[in-house]
Amino acid sequence: MQPAIIYEDEDIIVCKKPAGVATQTRRIGQADMESLLKNYRASKGELPYIGVVHRLDQPVEGIMVFAKNKEAAADLSRQIKTKLADKYYYAMTDGVPEKKKGTLEDELLQNGKTNTSEVVERGTPQAKHASLSYEVVEQDGKHAVLRIKLDTGRHHQIRVQLAHAGMPIVGDKKYNFKENIAPSGGQLALCSFKIAFRHPKTHRKLEFEIDKPFGLS
Incomplete structure (x- = not known):
C-alpha cells in the first residue's frame, strides 16, 4: 500500500489516511501510517524518520500531517497541543x-x-x-x-x-x-477533511483540504 501524498517538502508530509488503517500500531504485520511513510521515505533513499504529531481513529479517513525531522515534530506537536492548529x-x-x-x-x-x-x-x-x-x-x-x-x-x-x-x-x-x-x-x-497550521520552519499559514465525503456537493 502506497500512502496518498498531498504535499511534501523537507520538513513535513501531508497525506490522506484511508479508513481502516491505524495511525500507529504495535501489532506485528499490520500496516499503519507511520510504517507506510517510513517505507516511503526509505524507498527514496531518505532517513526513514516520521514524527507522529496527531492521530485519527483507525476507522476514520482523512487528512493528516507528519513531521520529517525532530524539529518539525516538536513545533507541530506544540501547535496541536496549544490549539494553534485547526482540524475540521x-x-x-x-x-x-x-x-x-x-x-x-x-x-x-x-x-x-x-x-x-x-x-x-x-x-x-x-x-x-x-x-x-x-x-x-x-x-x-x-x-x-x-x-x-x-x-x-x-x-x-x-x-x-x-x-x-x-x-x-x-x-x-x-x-x-x-x-x-x-x-x-x-x-x-x-472524515477529517481539512487541517490548517503554520509551517514549522517558515511559519507560513498552510491549509489542506480533501474531497468531501458522503456524496456532498
Missing part, C-alpha cells in the same frame, strides 16, 4: 440536531481497558473537558451531515459527544446503539 471534520449522524449550529461541551473519561470514552459529571477524577462546534450542511428526516471544528482533541471525542447528544455517527460500531442500516455502506461516516 464531516460526520453523518443517525438523527438530526434541533439547532442548525451549536457547540457541544462535555467532560469525558477514557477507559483504557475497553478503548472507549464516556461523558461523565463535572468533577469526575481524571475526566477531561471536551468541546466542539458544528453546523448542519445537509439533512433529511433521519440523518444529518455536520461540519465540525474541534476545540479540544480527546479520545473518540466526536463519536462520544455526538452519541451522547442523541445523534450517533452512522456506522459507529462502538457508540451507535440504534438499529439502522448504515447508508455509508457500514463504514464509519466520519
Whole structure:
C-alpha cells in the first residue's frame, strides 16, 4: 500500500489516511501510517524518520500531517497541543440536531481497558473537558451531515459527544446503539477533511483540504 501524498517538502508530509488503517500500531504485520511513510521515505533513499504529531481513529479517513525531522515534530506537536492548529471534520449522524449550529461541551473519561470514552459529571477524577462546534450542511428526516471544528482533541471525542447528544455517527460500531442500516455502506461516516497550521520552519499559514465525503456537493 502506497500512502496518498498531498504535499511534501523537507520538513513535513501531508497525506490522506484511508479508513481502516491505524495511525500507529504495535501489532506485528499490520500496516499503519507511520510504517507506510517510513517505507516511503526509505524507498527514496531518505532517513526513514516520521514524527507522529496527531492521530485519527483507525476507522476514520482523512487528512493528516507528519513531521520529517525532530524539529518539525516538536513545533507541530506544540501547535496541536496549544490549539494553534485547526482540524475540521464531516460526520453523518443517525438523527438530526434541533439547532442548525451549536457547540457541544462535555467532560469525558477514557477507559483504557475497553478503548472507549464516556461523558461523565463535572468533577469526575481524571475526566477531561471536551468541546466542539458544528453546523448542519445537509439533512433529511433521519440523518444529518455536520461540519465540525474541534476545540479540544480527546479520545473518540466526536463519536462520544455526538452519541451522547442523541445523534450517533452512522456506522459507529462502538457508540451507535440504534438499529439502522448504515447508508455509508457500514463504514464509519466520519472524515477529517481539512487541517490548517503554520509551517514549522517558515511559519507560513498552510491549509489542506480533501474531497468531501458522503456524496456532498
